[in-house]
Amino acid sequence: MSNAQIEIQLIACIVAIACAIPGTFLVLRKMAMISDAISHSILPGIVVGFFITQDLNSPLLILLAAFTGIITVVLVEYIQKxxxxxxxxxxxxxxxxLFSIGVILIAKNANDVHLDVDAVLLGELAFAPFDRLRISGVDVGPKSLWIIGSILLITLGLLIAFFKELKISTFDKGLAASLGFSPIIIHYGLMTVSSITTVGAFDAVGAILVVALMIAPxxxxYLLTTDLKLMIIYSICFGVFSAIxxxxxxxxxxxSIAGSIxxxxxxxxxVIYLFAPNKGIIAILYREKQQRTEVSLLTFLLHLKNHKEIEERHVNHLNEHINWQKVRSKTVLDLALKNNMISIDKNIVSLTAKGDEFTSQAIDYIITNEDTQIEDMKDDFFLFRG
Amino acid sequence: MDVTEYIKLVFTDYTLRTITLGTAVLGAVCGMLGSFAVLRKQSLLGDAISHAALPGIAIAFLISGAKDSNVLLLGALVSGLIGTFWIRGIITKTHLKADTALGLILSLFFGFGMLLLTFIQKQPNANQAGLDKYLFGQAATLVESDVWLMATVTGICFVVLMLFWKEFKILLFDADYTKTLGFNTKFIDILITTFIVLAIVLGLQTVGVVLMSAMLLAPAAAARQWTNSLGIMIILAAIFGAFSGVFGTAISASQNNLSTGPIIVIIAGIFVIISFIFSPNRGLLFKQIRFIKNRRDLQLNKTLAFMHQIAKTHESISHPHTVKILNNFQGYTRSTLQQLVNKNYVKLEGNMWSLTEEGFTKASNLYNQQTSDNE
Incomplete structure (x- = not known):
């Protein structure tokens, strides 16, 4: 690995970490699309900043562009109001x-601006190591590494300092307000950090990747954990893994590096969407199927409890009466048998003592409108789930 | 190029005519379908789909190896639809919220599309130049066949819209009721979503991935302010969209270095701002005027009630009092006093005021809702 390669990966990782932290909160606060809006509307800020400073990496430009990001948020909120x-x-x-205004500003001044809309949107990480920061003639590393590094440090500092406030205001605005933390200050603080991170990262990785790096990890x-600290740690790991x-x-x-990240x-x-243990699609589909079978089982047991007559409890009759397909009936019957809920004697189905107890309790819960309790009850009674 | 020259050119110059027609048709169809997106709270879906279409374009190019715009649009359509249904899947099956799903699909598909585009650029294939016009759109590349395609799609949209008008409308405003009536909501839903995706894909070539969402939303959002009727809203949105297209093309044609897409979006944005401010019922300006007028009325009534309180304590209701008494009272201003005089509720003589008979009756009935002439 050459020096430049290491530096590119380092920049990508730091960007990923810097994005993952505000991203976690944006996702939790249902404001993910705001980050997309910010990443587009910083363009006029960048252009105006560039006219003033003539340097894509100057801190003034970053502040100006971040300010446009905040203006976006304010405008959106005003229109909503x-x-x-x-x-x-x-x-x-x-x-x-706002993005159109930026594009037109660039187009109108195309001759004296070395700024490309493609570059703003897509970024070019491969060139990042060539723009070096020199302090009194000594090469101390790529400029963008320093910029995004300082943004990361600030973000980390703020995160540690205000973790409690962020946490409370994210999950319970009312509680946060009543405890005396101003949700508005925290909201705009988060927006400011997101704007600055977006601007700081755009020139390395482009506006769209910033959105991806904020939301995707x-x-x-979020599909893997419901613990805030773990969620932040996971997103940082995912970000770094995809960066490298x-x-x-x-x-x-x-x-394109941005594209492949x-x-x-x-x-x-x-992969996580499909295979996440509890919230992945496969797990959810499996659980839905299991619940369908178990609901059928309950219906079946209730039917048995209601009918003492032998003709009502004949296997074939059940098949017709509850209007199930053959396979479904067999699954339900098997499940009931495996759980010792029923006994079959000469094709006549009857409840066992355990099945009877289960059904009585279920009825109690249903008529008192506490259907959710049945889930807990299943754990006590079922040896095998559906 | 001045205006008359431009208008002459629109009718004589082939390219300009094609582009103007193309953007107008595009604006109309986007406005029409955008109304549904806006009312269904799917505004940002447009943004997500337009980004999600990018990998489709790249893959279609990789497979076909040709830059035939119809094939590329087909690719865009397929990938846009995949994106849409994946968004649906994420929202309905997991606990991730709509905004996260949109942002995810948008950025992931777009990033993947960029990967493919840069990959294609490195291929030894002379054809690949110009694929990135889909990023920002180039109205200048519109040819007659593109316009025909747009017109056909618009026509089909229109016919389907007419055929399923009742279903679309009822689904829009009361989805549960639609289901209970026995309509196949899933089918109607997929139909309308597919048309929205189609409109977006058509617009990609003209205004590009990034600005497409505004094309869809802005005319509809503007039209929404002027009416509460769905039919009128759709017609208005189509008109706004078409005008943004025509004006945008005109402005960008008459200036150097201005790409059409952003100009169209800005014109549409101006339509939105005008509608937000000046629409008679919902507009901010008239709302503010109504607000001020109501406040004035309230102040007037407050002053009158206060005077009534004072006048009640005297034997004659027309007993004069000094204006100074009112000074400590908040509702009082010179102009409210003048208004009361104009309405003949109060007589003013020098620094003294007195209630008239009419004013006294009015004031004593002020809080009585039953009187007919209550303002």
């Missing part, structure tokens, strides 16, 4: 308009 359109429409109106982590693996994918394919994030999310 007027009640003229629904909340998401407000986002959808503000950022394309946090969303993946994405770099090598890009290296292999000779394609996003692709790795996508694959990671897809």
């Amino acid at each position: 007027t009640g003229l359109v629904k909340e998401d429409t407000a986002i959808g109106l503000v950022f394309p308009t 946090a969303a993946s982590a 693996s994405g770099y090598w994918l890009a290296h292999g394919l000779d394609a 996003t692709t790795m994030l996508g694959i990671l999310f897809l």
Whole structure:
């Protein structure tokens, strides 16, 4: 690995960490699309900042662009408050308009601006190591490494200092307000950090990847855990993993680094989306199927309890009466037998003592409208689940 | 190029005519379908789908190896639909919220698309240049066949809209009721979503991935302010969209270095701002005027009631009092006093005021809702 390669991976990792932290909170606060809006609407800020400073890496430009990001948030909230359109429409109106203004500003001044819309949106990580920061003639590393590094430090500092406040205001705004933490200050604080991170990262990885790095790791982590600290740690790990693996994918394919990091994030999310233990699609589908069978079982047991007559309890009759298909009836019967809920004698089904007890309790819960309790009851009674 | 010259050119110049027609048709169809997106709270879906279409374009190119725009649009359509249904899957099956799902699909698909685009650029294939026009759109590349395609799609949209008008409308405003009536909500839902995706995909070539969502939302959001009727809203949105297209093309054609997409979006944005401010019922301006007027009325009534309290303690209701008494009272201003005089409720003589007979009756009935002439 050459020096430049290490530096690129280092920058990518730091960007990933810096994005994952505010991203976690954005996802939890249902404001993920705000990050998309910010990442687009910082463009006019960048252009104006560039006119003033003539340097894409100057701190003034970053502050100016971050300020445009905050203006976006304020504008969106203002439009939402007027009640003229629904909340998401407000986002959808503000950022394309601001982005258009940015594009036109660039187009109108194309001759004296060395700024490319493609570069802003997509970034080019591969060139990041060539822009070095020199302090009194000594090369101390790539500029973007220093910028995003300081942003990360600030974010980390704020996170540790205000973790409690962030946590409470994210999950219970009312409680936070009544405890005396201003939710508004925390809200705008978070927005400011997100804006600054977006701006700091855009020139290394591009605006779209910033959105991916903010949302995807946090969303993946949210499928795995419900503990805030763990979620932050998971998202950081996912971010770093995709940054490094994405770099090598890009290296292999000779394609855009930003694009391949996003692709790795996508694959990671897809895997977690499918296979996450409790909240993944497969687990959910399995659970739904299990619950369907168990509800059928309960219906079946209730039917048995209601009918003492022999003809009502004949296996074939059940098949017709509850209107189940053959396979379904067999599954339910098997499950009931395995759990010792019923006994079958000459094709006549009858409840066992255990089945009777289970059904009585279930009826109690159903008529007192505490259906959810049945789930706990299942744990006590079932040897095998559906 | 001035305006008359431009108008002449629209009718004579082939390219300009094609582009103007194309953007107008696109604006109309986007406005039409955008109304549904806005009312169904799916505004940001447009943004997500337009980004999600990118890998489809790249894959279609990789497979076909040609830059035939119809094939590429087909690819975009497929990948847009996959994106949409994946978003649905995430929202309904997991506990992730709608905004997270949108942001995820948007950025992941777009990133993957970028990976493919950069990969294609490195391929030894002379054809690949120009694929990135889908990023920001280039209205200038529209040719007559594109316009025909747009017009056909618009026509089909229109016919389907007419055929399923009742179903679309009822699904829009009361989905549960629709289900109980026995309509196949899933089918209607998929139909309308597919059309929205189709409109977005058509617009990609003209305004590009990034700005497409505004094309869909802005005319509809503007139209929403002027009416409460779905039919009128859709017609208005189509008109706004078409005008944004025409004006946008005109402005970008008459200036150097201005790409059409952003200009169209800004024009549509101006429509939105005008509608937000000036629409008679919902607009901010008239709302503010109504608010001020109500406050004035309230102040007037407060002053009158206060005067009534004072006048009641005297034997004659027209007993004069000094204006100074009112000074400690909050509702009082010179202009409210003048208004009361104008309405003949109060007589003013020098620094003294007195209630008239009419004013006294009015004031004593002020809180009596039954009187007919209550303001």
